[in-house]
Amino acid sequence: MKRKIALITMAAVMALSVTACGGGSDSGKSASNNSSGSEVANKDKPLVWFNRQPSNSSTGELDMTALNFNKDTYYVGFDANQGAELQGTMVKDYIEKNIDKIDRNGDGVIGYVLAIGDIGHNDSIARTRGVRKALGTGVEKDGDIDSAPIGTNADGTATAVKDGTIEAGGKKYVVRELASQEMKNSAGATWDAATAGNSIGTWSSSFGENIDVVVSNNDGMGMSMFNAWSKDNKVPTFGYDANNDAVAAIAEGYGGTISQHADVQAYLTLRVIRNALDGVDIDTGIGTEDEAGNVLSEDVYTYNEEQRSYYALNVAVTADNYQEFTDSTKVYEPVSKQLDEKEHAKKKVWLNIYNASDNFLSSTYQPLLKNYDDLLNLDVEYIGGDGQTESNITNRLGNPSQYDAFAINMVKTDNAASYTSLLQ
Ligand code: BGC
Numbered sequence: 001m002k003r004k005i006a007l008i009t010m011a012a013v014m015a016l017s018v019t020a021c022g023g024g025s026d027s028g029k030s031a032s033n034n035s036s037g038s039e040v041a042n043k044d045k046p047l048v049w050f051n052r053q054p055s056n057s058s059t060g061e062l063d064m065t066a067l068n069f070n071k072d073t074y075y076v077g078f079d080a081n082q083g084a085e086l087q088g089t090m091v092k093d094y095i096e097k098n099i100d101k102i103d104r105n106g107d108g109v110i111g112y113v114l115a116i117g118d119i120g121h122n123d124s125i126a127r128t129r130g131v132r133k134a135l136g137t138g139v140e141k142d143g144d145i146d147s148a149p150i151g152t153n154a155d156g157t158a159t160a161v162k163d164g165t166i167e168a169g170g171k172k173y174v175v176r177e178l179a180s181q182e183m184k185n186s187a188g189a190t191w192d193a194a195t196a197g198n199s200i201g202t203w204s205s206s207f208g209e210n211i212d213v214v215v216s217n218n219d220g221m222g223m224s225m226f227n228a229w230s231k232d233n234k235v236p237t238f239g240y241d242a243n244n245d246a247v248a249a250i251a252e253g254y255g256g257t258i259s260q261h262a263d264v265q266a267y268l269t270l271r272v273i274r275n276a277l278d279g280v281d282i283d284t285g286i287g288t289e290d291e292a293g294n295v296l297s298e299d300v301y302t303y304n305e306e307q308r309s310y311y312a313l314n315v316a317v318t319a320d321n322y323q324e325f326t327d328s329t330k331v332y333e334p335v336s337k338q339l340d341e342k343e344h345a346k347k348k349v350w351l352n353i354y355n356a357s358d359n360f361l362s363s364t365y366q367p368l369l370k371n372y373d374d375l376l377n378l379d380v381e382y383i384g385g386d387g388q389t390e391s392n393i394t395n396r397l398g399n400p401s402q403y404d405a406f407a408i409n410m411v412k413t414d415n416a417a418s419y420t421s422l423l424q
Pocket of ligand 1: 051052117123191217218219220240241358359360361
């Protein structure tokens with residue numbers, strides 16, 4: 001008898017959700033139902049972490065509890081080490097190719113300054129290491145290259161870096177990290193472009209013509225330094241993200257950037273949610289072509305099952321190829337086909353961006369998400385944080401039962417539990 005009632009209830013719920021889909025608009029009503037029409041507890045709803053991987057901000061160790069929150073939990077990011085190595089190599093190649101003019105004061109020392117995004121963020125750490133490794137300025141610490149900021153290092157005596165050497169044009173040059181600093185503002189926001197713009201002012205007044213190259217963990221900070229100083233002083237500046245303004249600036253002397261394939265990441269972020277809600281194989285429309293023809297090839301992403309993580313692959317963007325990257329908000333063509341709403345009913349997703357003023361997330365990632373949400377029939381509510389406190393964001397997840405799935409971009413990578421506790 002009990003079973004019968006359950007079945008009847010289920011049929012009624014299904015009928016309701018079918019009607020809701022037919023109407024095509026009432027995603028609120030079906031919010032607590034998954035595609036099979038059954039009630040889903042918040043703790044069982046799909047959860048995707050993106051851009052900031054749940055991990056210990058001191059050791060980098062992945063937070064496997066957060067990554068295994070439920071069977072439909074994933075992380076979407078990109079291969080930080082592969083990208084970091086590309087960034088380092090891009091800077092080194094540029095120096096070698098332009099050796100006849102790079103050493104501005106001709107003292108035989110190629111000096112660079114480095115803007116660090118967030119000392120506790122895996123991406124930032126990897127990029128600092130990648131640059132130091134390629135330029136020979138890295139020092140080993142606990143089996144890896146030290147990624148600590150050095151403050152200033154005019155005479156080469158800092159302990160977290162050492163002087164490297166580059167041989168080019170038949171001459172040996174010293175490479176020195178003259179200064180590096182975490183770009184955090186007084187309110188606590190990291191990757192802070194304005195702080196980087198101020199720092200280049202301070203650095204250029206102390207180091208002047210000793211600065212031959214400017215490197216940044218991202219384009220937001222890189223462009224701020226370029227606009228404030230390096231463009232006028234014709235000092236090549238390198239960033240990361242391939243935001244539109246940075247790619248355009250390559251024509252004006254910006255040295256180069258790295259595309260972290262945000263077009264692939266934004267797709268993956270929403271696609272894994274779509275698949276989990278549809279109850280289909282997670283690889284659908286990813287490694288396996290879906291019925292609309294969406295599929296990704298292996299040269300643009302990897303999936304690490306143990307880490308529950310999708311990683312997009314990076315591409316260097318320089319004067320040689322930047323014309324192909326002028327629109328960072330364009331959907332990736334192989335995954336740009338609309339899903340049929342009859343088969344993939346509208347679902348409601350809660351998604352936050354840790355800092356509404358983060359250049360990469362606001363000018364590249366979010367516009368891409370907005371392009372994909374329609375294609376995947378997801379009704380996404382976008383929440384922008386202040387980049388400083390988790391509660392500024394979590395306060396706006398007052399009623400998780402209204403949503404079918406969650407996509408989360410934490411302020412601090414250690415703080416996954418501030419979100420998952422709301423879903424318990
Ligand atoms: C991007 C940065 C951004 C950060 C935010 C990184 O992957 O390269 O530009 O500030 O993510 O978490």
